[in-house]
Structure formats: C-alpha cells, structure tokens
Amino acid sequence: MDRKTNHLKTRRQILAAGLGLGASALAMRAAHAQQSALDALLDQRLRQHNSGWGDSFDSTAQGQAPVISPEPMFSPASAVNLETALRQHSDMMNRGGWNQVPADSVLRLGVRHPNVQHLRQRLIVGGDLAQQWGISDIFDSYVDSAVKRFQARHGLVVDGIMGPEGFAAMNVPIGFRVRQMETNLVRIRSMSGFLGDRYVMVNIPAAALEAINSGRVTTRHTAIVGKVDRPTPILDSRIHELNFNPYWTVPVSIIRRDLIPLMQENPSYLAENNIRIFNSWGASAQELAPEQVNWNTEEATRYMFRQDPGEINSLGSVKINFHNEHQVYLHDTPDKSLFGDDYRFLSSGCVRVQNIRELVTWLLANTDGWSRQRIDQVIQTGERVDLRIPDPAPLYINYVTAWAASDGTVNFREDIYNRDGLPTVASNG
Numbered sequence: 001m002d003r004k005t006n007h008l009k010t011r012r013q014i015l016a017a018g019l020g021l022g023a024s025a026l027a028m029r030a031a032h033a034q035q036s037a038l039d040a041l042l043d044q045r046l047r048q049h050n051s052g053w054g055d056s057f058d059s060t061a062q063g064q065a066p067v068i069s070p071e072p073m074f075s076p077a078s079a080v081n082l083e084t085a086l087r088q089h090s091d092m093m094n095r096g097g098w099n100q101v102p103a104d105s106v107l108r109l110g111v112r113h114p115n116v117q118h119l120r121q122r123l124i125v126g127g128d129l130a131q132q133w134g135i136s137d138i139f140d141s142y143v144d145s146a147v148k149r150f151q152a153r154h155g156l157v158v159d160g161i162m163g164p165e166g167f168a169a170m171n172v173p174i175g176f177r178v179r180q181m182e183t184n185l186v187r188i189r190s191m192s193g194f195l196g197d198r199y200v201m202v203n204i205p206a207a208a209l210e211a212i213n214s215g216r217v218t219t220r221h222t223a224i225v226g227k228v229d230r231p232t233p234i235l236d237s238r239i240h241e242l243n244f245n246p247y248w249t250v251p252v253s254i255i256r257r258d259l260i261p262l263m264q265e266n267p268s269y270l271a272e273n274n275i276r277i278f279n280s281w282g283a284s285a286q287e288l289a290p291e292q293v294n295w296n297t298e299e300a301t302r303y304m305f306r307q308d309p310g311e312i313n314s315l316g317s318v319k320i321n322f323h324n325e326h327q328v329y330l331h332d333t334p335d336k337s338l339f340g341d342d343y344r345f346l347s348s349g350c351v352r353v354q355n356i357r358e359l360v361t362w363l364l365a366n367t368d369g370w371s372r373q374r375i376d377q378v379i380q381t382g383e384r385v386d387l388r389i390p391d392p393a394p395l396y397i398n399y400v401t402a403w404a405a406s407d408g409t410v411n412f413r414e415d416i417y418n419r420d421g422l423p424t425v426a427s428n429g
Contacts, residue, residue, distance in 0.1 A: 069217075069405070069407075070216040070217045071216070071217065071405055071406060072201065072210055072212050072215070072216070072217050073201065073203055073206065073208070073210060073400075073403055073411075074188065074191060074201060074203075074398070074400070074403065075215060076192055076193075076194075076215075077406060078188045078192060078403060078404070079185065079188050079189045079192045081403070081404040081405060081406055081408075082181060082184065082185050082188055082402070082403055082404045083185065084404065084408070085181065085404040085408065085410045086178065086181045086182065086185060088408075089174060089177060089178050089181060089410075090178055092125070092174060093174045093175055093178055097173070097174035097175070098122055098125040098126060098174055099118060099121050099122055099125070100118075100122075100171050101115065101118045101119050101122050101162075101167060101170055101171060102115045102118055103164070103167035103168075103171065106161065106162065106163050107119060107139055107161070107162040108139060108144075108160060108161045108162065109139055109140070109141065109143075109144045109160055110139060111138075111139040112137055112138050112139070113137060113139070114137055115137075116136070116137045116138060116139050116143065117135050117136065117137050119139075119143065119147075119162060120133070120134070120135050120136065120143060121135055122170055123143065123146040123147070123150065126150065127408070128146040128147075128149045128150045128153075129142065129143065129146035130142075144160040145160075147160050147161075147162055147166070148160050150166070150169075150170065151166060153409060153410065153411050153412065154169040154411070154412050154413070155205075155206060155207070155342060155411075155412075155413045155414070156169065156342050157340070157341070157342045165342065169412070172412075176422065177402070177412065179422055180401060180402045180412065180415075180420060180422060181402045181410075183401075183402075183420045183421065183422065184400050184401055184402040184403065184420075187398070187399070187400055188400060188403060191396070191398060195212075195394065195396065196394045197213070197214055198212065198213050198214075198393055198394075199211075199212050199393055199394040199395065199396065200212070200239060200359075200393055200394070200395045200396070201395075201396050201398070202223065202225075202232075202351055202395070202396070202397040202398070203398055203399070203400055203413075204225050204226075204231075204232050204234075204397065204398065204399045204416075204417070205399060205400065205401045205413035205414065205415065205416055205417075206400075206411070206413050207222065207223045207224060207225050207344035207345065208220070208221065208222060208223055209221040209223045209330075209351065209353055209359070211359055211362045211363075211393075218362055219355070219358045219359060219362050221353050221354050221355055221356075221358070221359060222339045222344070222354040223344065223351050223352060223353055223354065224333070224338055224339065224344045224345075224346050224347050224351070224352035225344065225345055225347060225351055225352075226345065226347050226348065226349040226350075227345055227346060227347065227348065228345060228416060228417060230253075230347070230348045230349050231349065231417050232328065232347070232349050232350070232351060232397060233324070233326045233328060233349065233397065234397055234398060234399055235324050235326070235395075235396075235397050236394070236395070236396050236397075237322040237323050237324050237394075237395045238322055238323065238392035238393065238394055238395060239320055239321070239322045239330075239363060239389060239392055239393045239394075239395050240321060240322060240323065240388065240389055240392040241320075241321040241386065241387065241388050241389060242318060242319070242320055242321070242360060242363070242364075242386070242387045242389065243315075243318065243319040243321065243384075243385075243386050243387075244317065244318055244375075244378050244379055244383075244384070244385040244386075244387070245309040245313075245317060245378075245379065245381075245382050245383060245384050245385065246309060246313070246315045246318070246319040246331075246384070247306050247307065247308065247309060247313075247384070248306065248307040248313055248314045248315045249304060249305070249306050249307075250275070250305035250306070250307070251327060251348070252301050253348070254348055255300055255301050255305060256298060256300075256301055259300065259305060260295055260298070260300055263290065263293075263295045263300075264295050264296070267290065267295075270290050270305075271290070273307065273312060274307055274308040274310060274312065274313070275305055275306065275307045275308075276305070276306050276307075276308070277289075277290065277292075277293065277300075277303050277304070277305055278303060278304040278305075278306065279303055279304075280303075280304065281304050285304065288303065309382060309384060310382070311334060312334055313334065314333070314334070315331040315332060315333075316331060316332025316333045316334055316352075316356070317332045317356070317357075317379045318331065318332045318356050318357070318360055318379070319331045319332075320353075320356075320359070320360070320363070322392075322395050326349065328349045328350045328351070329350050329351075330350070330351045330352075330353050330356075330359075331350060331351075331352060331353070331356070332352070332353065332356045333352040336354065338352075339354040345416050351397070357372070357375055357376065357379070360375055361375060363389060363393055364387075364389070366390070366391050367387075367389065367390060367391075370387075399417065399419055400413075401413045401414070401415050401420055
C-alpha cells in the first residue's frame with residue numbers, strides 16, 4: 001500500500017470512527033469513490049484516444065466544481081468579505097449555531113431517510129438550501145444541489161453524496177469555524193495590498209491556482225501541492241522561465257527518501273522510469289550503471305539522477321520556473337487522474353498544475369510568436385526548449401484555510417499543515 005493510500009485510509013477510518021459511521025457505510029462510500037475515479041480515468045483515456053494526442057484530456061476531472069465566477073479567491077475586498085462573514089457566523093453561534101447531522105447512513109439523491117431532515121436543516125442554516133424547500137425526509141434535487149454547493153465550498157469532490165468526508169466537514173462545530181475565520185482574517189489582511197495587475201496566486205490548503213488579470217480570474221486550475229511532511233513553502237516570487245519537454249533532475253532529498261528505497265526493492269526501477277545516473281554535474285559528467293552504486297548506503301546522494309523527457313517524465317510536458325531558495329517550481333504531471341481526488345497533498349513541495357497549457361498560454365500572452373498553437377506544437381515534438389519570459393509574472397503562494405467571496409459564499413479548507421494553531425476538531429466536540 002503506497003503512502004497516499006495509507007494516509008487516506010487512516011484519515012477516513014478516523015473520520016468514520018469519530019462520526020459513528022458503520023463499516024457498511026464506509027464501504028459504500030469507498031466503492032463509490034473507486035468507481036468515480038475509474039469513470040474519470042476511462043473518460044480521460046477515451047478523449048485522449050479520440051483526439052489522438054497527449055495532453056488533450058487535461059481538463060477538469062469528473063466531480064470537480066466548474067468555474068462559475070471570475071472573482072479571485074483573494075482580492076483587495078477579501079478582508080472586508082471575511083469580516084462580514086465572521087460577524088454573521090458569530091451571530092449565528094450566539095443564537096445556538098447549527099445542528100449536527102447523524103452520520104450513520106450515506107445519503108444521496110432519491111433516498112428517503114429520517115436523517116435527511118437533519119441534513120436539510122443544516123443546509124438551510126448554512127445558507128446552502130433555501131428555507132422555502134422545507135424540512136422533509138426526501139433527498140430531492142434541491143438537496144442534491146445544496147449538498148454540491150456545500151461540497152464545493154469545503155473543497156470536497158462535488159458528487160452530491162453525503163458520506164464520511166461530507167459529514168466530517170458538516171459537523172465541525174461553528175465555534176471552530178469562527179476561530180478559523182479569525183485566524184485567516186489576519187493572513188488575508190496581510191496580503192490585501194496591491195498585488196499587481198497581472199499575477200498568479202496559489203492557495204495551498206485549497207490546492208488551487210489562479211491567473212489574475214485586472215482583478216478577474218482569467219484561468220483557474222486544480223493543483224497538487226506538498227505532502228504534510230514535505231510542505232509547499234509560502235513565498236512571493238516572479239515566473240521568469242519555461243522549460244518545454246524538460247529533464248527532471250532528482251533532488252537529493254528525494255534520492256535519499258525515495259529513490260534509494262525504491263532501488264533496494266526493485267533494481268530495475270531506474271531503467272523502467274528512464275532515469276540515468278551521472279557521476280557529476282556539467283558537460284564532463286559520465287554516465288554510471290545502476291550496478292556501480294551501493295544502494296545499501298547513501299552513496300547515491302553524491303550523484304546526479306536525471307529523468308529523460310517523455311510521457312512518463314515526472315514533470316510532464318512543462319516546467320515553470322521562479323526564483324526561490326526552496327528549489328520548488330510549478331509543473332505538469334503524467335498522472336492527471338490525481339486531479340480528480342479531494343486529497344491533493346501528494347507532492348514533494350512543488351506544485352503540479354492541471355490544464356497547464358492554459359496557464360502557459362496566459363504567461364506568454366504578451367510574447368510574440370507564442371500562440372497556443374505554437375505551444376502545442378513544441379510540446380508535441382518532444383524536443384527540449386527553454387524560454388525566458390520577457391515580462392515575468394508575480395507569483396504568490398499562500399496558506400489560507402477560510403475566505404469569503406463578495407456574494408457572501410464562505411469557503412473552508414482542512415488545515416493540512418496544522419498552521420492555524422487551533423485544537424483538533426475532535427476535541428471541540
């Protein structure tokens with residue numbers, strides 16, 4: 001079992017235990033998730049086959065909320081928006097807050113169950129369901145739409161099914177949400193100044209990226225960010241270079257933590273993944289055979305490991321560079337099915353970007369000779385091309401777990417890196 005699977009299994013078992021979910025309900029939700037992932041993958045492969053070339057299926061995966069507003073996650077009005085939402089939630093808390101929803105049954109469209117009444121009440125209090133649709137025990141299309149809205153606001157897969165993840169987010173006490181909003185208001189105020197007319201914004205807890213022009217979102221992307229033990233850093237920089245069909249030079253940290261154990265388990269791993277070993281960096285470097293390295297020591301950390309460009313290259317078709325001391329960057333990925341998951345904290349610190357060609361097109365909008373057609377052609381050739389960007393775009397990578405839009409919609413995300421300084425939800429009852 002890989003680390004991601006093990007983490008998700010543990011996380012969902014804890015949620016199920018804390019919410020009182022039975023094994024059958026958890027199994028139903030797991031089966032649905034597996035089928036959704038399979039459907040998404042088959043759909044992607046079908047579109048790839050029909051179009052006839054590589055990156056065509058790099059679009060919003062099944063189960064993800066569509067882009068419905070050009071308003072950025074963060075803008076000069078974000079602090080005011082969150083202040084308003086905070087007052088409303090504080091007033092709601094003083095009036096008794098919201099009800100808990102029994103989590104002993106999976107609820108979905110067409111179900112008739114007493115728990116749907118509690119679900120409707122919670123959705124109404126939270127502003128996701130209009131009060132006029134009442135408190136009945138039927139999970140109808142109105143409840144389905146309200147659940148999807150709730151899921152989108154909380155960064156969950158938008159499928160309309162109330163299972164372990166949905167109940168866990170829904171049953172967070174309102175007092176916890178109020179404290180979460182207070183913590184993030186400080187962060188948002190610190191970034192409420194002028195960010196530029198044209199910039200890229202990454203929000204780590206949302207695992208999302210936006211390209212902004214004149215205060216409006218031009219293109220929005222699902223992202224994959226750093227694992228808990230290899231977090232994506234918070235930083236401000238400028239995007240200055242693109243590498244098409246890049247090599248991937250394996251960082252020493254990954255050589256030590258991943259590559260050496262993998263080679264101990266499978267001596268053919270490097271060959272299977274088109275990774276070469278060189279005894280040094282630079283033009284004079286000589287290639288080594290895997291058999292020349294002692295994999296039972298850390299000898300490998302003294303060498304350079306480089307993956308050739310191609311379909312299985314870990315950086316995919318494009319690498320986007322910006323100056324930073326952490327040696328991280330934005331990049332494509334060959335494993336695009338991961339963008340359909342609600343848990344996207346899987347990288348070693350870099351940010352993988354869905355639909356990266358749209359972002360590249362945006363970055364090169366003012367660069368002569370680099371249309372979307374030219375970008376596609378260069379990628380399709382498989383040739384290495386490095387391009388300096390004449391007008392580097394500012395890049396901001398931030399950590400915000402609660403924010404509000406101008407229409408009053410409040411978004412919450414899991415404090416994946418435990419930086420909010422709040423006690424666990426379980427200890428808040």
